[in-house]
Amino acid sequence: MCGIVGIVSSEPVNQLVYDSLLLLQHRGQDSTGIATAERDIFHIIKAKGQVREAFRTRDMRSLLGTMGLGHVRYATKGNASSEQEAQPFYVNAPYGIILVHNGNLTNTRELTQELFHIDRRHLNTDSDTELLLNILAHELQSQVSGLDLEPDDVFSAVERVHERVEGSYATIAMIAGHGLLAFRDPFGIRPLTLGKRVLESGRDEWVVASESLVMESLGYEIVRDVRPGEAVFITMNGEMYSKQCAPDARLIPCSFEFVYLARPDSVLSGISVYEARLRLGNRLADTVAQWTPSGDIDVVMPIPDSSRPAAMQVAQKLGIEYREGFYKNRYVGRTFIMPGQAVRKKSVRQKLNAMSTEFKGKNVLIVDDSIVRGTTSKEIVDMARQAGANKVTFASAAPPVRFPHVYGINMPSRDELVAHNRKIPEIAAYMGADHLIYQEVADMEAAIIEGSAVTGLEMSCFTGNYVTGTVSPEYLSWVERTQNS
Ligand SMILES: O=P(O)(O)OC[C@H]1O[C@H](OP(=O)(O)OP(=O)(O)O)[C@H](O)[C@@H]1O
Ligand SMILES: NC(=O)CC[C@H](N)C(=O)O
Numbered sequence: 001m002c003g004i005v006g007i008v009s010s011e012p013v014n015q016l017v018y019d020s021l022l023l024l025q026h027r028g029q030d031s032t033g034i035a036t037a038e039r040d041i042f043h044i045i046k047a048k049g050q051v052r053e054a055f056r057t058r059d060m061r062s063l064l065g066t067m068g069l070g071h072v073r074y075a076t077k078g079n080a081s082s083e084q085e086a087q088p089f090y091v092n093a094p095y096g097i098i099l100v101h102n103g104n105l106t107n108t109r110e111l112t113q114e115l116f117h118i119d120r121r122h123l124n125t126d127s128d129t130e131l132l133l134n135i136l137a138h139e140l141q142s143q144v145s146g147l148d149l150e151p152d153d154v155f156s157a158v159e160r161v162h163e164r165v166e167g168s169y170a171t172i173a174m175i176a177g178h179g180l181l182a183f184r185d186p187f188g189i190r191p192l193t194l195g196k197r198v199l200e201s202g203r204d205e206w207v208v209a210s211e212s213l214v215m216e217s218l219g220y221e222i223v224r225d226v227r228p229g230e231a232v233f234i235t236m237n238g239e240m241y242s243k244q245c246a247p248d249a250r251l252i253p254c255s256f257e258f259v260y261l262a263r264p265d266s267v268l269s270g271i272s273v274y275e276a277r278l279r280l281g282n283r284l285a286d287t288v289a290q291w292t293p294s295g296d297i298d299v300v301m302p303i304p305d306s307s308r309p310a311a312m313q314v315a316q317k318l319g320i321e322y323r324e325g326f327y328k329n330r331y332v333g334r335t336f337i338m339p340g341q342a343v344r345k346k347s348v349r350q351k352l353n354a355m356s357t358e359f360k361g362k363n364v365l366i367v368d369d370s371i372v373r374g375t376t377s378k379e380i381v382d383m384a385r386q387a388g389a390n391k392v393t394f395a396s397a398a399p400p401v402r403f404p405h406v407y408g409i410n411m412p413s414r415d416e417l418v419a420h421n422r423k424i425p426e427i428a429a430y431m432g433a434d435h436l437i438y439q440e441v442a443d444m445e446a447a448i449i450e451g452s453a454v455t456g457l458e459m460s461c462f463t464g465n466y467v468t469g470t471v472s473p474e475y476l477s478w479v480e481r482t483q484n485s
């Protein structure tokens with residue numbers, strides 16, 4: 001679930017791309033990169049770490065041009081700490097293409113073979129994004145014969161990409177001297193939104209980004225989401241073309257975006273993330289009420305940050321006081337998207353502190369948005385106890401995560417998931433909680449899509465049903481053996 005942005009303007013875009021990446025920082029902390037296009041020359045800067053520490057003033061000065069794109073990475077394939085695998089990726093033919101990707105491809109083994117043996121292309125990293133770029137480049141090369149490039153050539157290449165590539169991919173690419181291409185996989189698993197504003201010169205400035213908060217914060221009008229399977233091509237002169245490039249496209253957006261990944265002030269697939277989290281809280285409150293004897297809870301507490309809206313609603317619906325007993329160090333990033341279990345474990349303690357005045361002698365209901373590896377919840381229950389809590393009930397606004405996520409969230413192996421092969425009382429015992437309550441899958445889905453045009457969600461990590469249909473047990477075992485988390 002990286003963050004991506006692309007901008008086409010008639011004015012310099014370096015600062016706008018940088019500002020957008022800062023707004024998308026919650027989607028990836030491993031590395032970041034910006035590329036700009038000065039007519040047909042690309043300038044690229046990429047580095048490890050977060051946006052604020054990665055780019056220097058001299059880097060920003062070198063990023064000249066009126067078209068640009070950027071990326072914040074949360075690695076799902078390859079090596080999180082590799083600077084080579086930081087995005088964007090560049091390929092020199094045809095034209096010169098530079099690409100950023102949010103998502104994860106699931107037929108990388110087949111594509112690697114095809115690229116080497118048939119397309120005769122060289123890959124220099126383990127990144128699936130480098131694969132995606134080379135497939136796009138190969139298909140574009142097959143479409144065109146001269147120097148001219150028509151939007152229809154680009155769309156035909158994207159049609160072929162959809163035929164060859166499986167998995168999730170929200171993608172933005174710049175084609176040197178021509179324009180900016182954005183496309184989304186046929187299920188629209190990862191988000192991508194289009195916006196624009198009119199410059200003083202009267203020309204349109206276009207933006208494509210992972211989340212709508214980029215448009216809102218930077219003063220763009222939200223035009224619409226890029227549709228599943230659709231490609232949008234914006235020329236360097238600001239003309240916008242679009243085409244549906246997949247025959248059976250249907251929207252099945254990732255449920256985890258609403259549960260945890262996206263910022264609450266974004267609207268994805270027409271659904272306000274904040275309101276979805278409130279509704280998740282409402283439904284969770286009903287489940288809590290069903291399973292908890294009345295009088296068993298004195299206070300409801302969130303685990304900052306992502307569970308706040310849900311916890312607020314649980315408290316309100318149950319008519320129990322809402323208190324914030326955990327104080328968060330704002331200078332520590334998001335724990336779940338850090339690479340490596342040792343770092344994640346240490347970071348929970350660095351990040352959260354329990355205030356004993358809020359816990360002493362109380363029966364607390366602690367609400368989190370999700371429990372994945374149990375890193376946070378186990379530490380939190382321990383901290384609550386040390387702070388003097390009496391009974392600790394733990395509630396998760398998402399159902400148990402029992403299956404690997406293969407569409408852009410780094411949870412590749414079943415064994416690392418605390419709910420894998422454990423019944424709920426066993427998970428509670430592992431966490432040290434007196435009682436553990438999870439949201440039901442149907443409630444989560446209904447809470448998120450209620451009142452919207454979305455008819456279904458990608459929920460494989462909760463259900464084991466993979467929408468792309470090609471995720472076999474053999475593939476999952478291979479991912480488990482080969483991918484670090
Ligand atoms: O069971 P786990 O493997 O610990 O994962 C789940 C936890 O990780 C996330 O928090 P994170 O600190 O990443 O971000 P937040 O500050 O936005 O809540 C999420 O909100 C849960 O608290
Ligand atoms: N989370 C993502 O979207 C990751 C993108 C890509 N698969 C990578 O690992 O770099």
Ligand SMILES: [Mg+2]
Nearest residue numbers: 303304305306
């Ligand atoms: Mg959290």
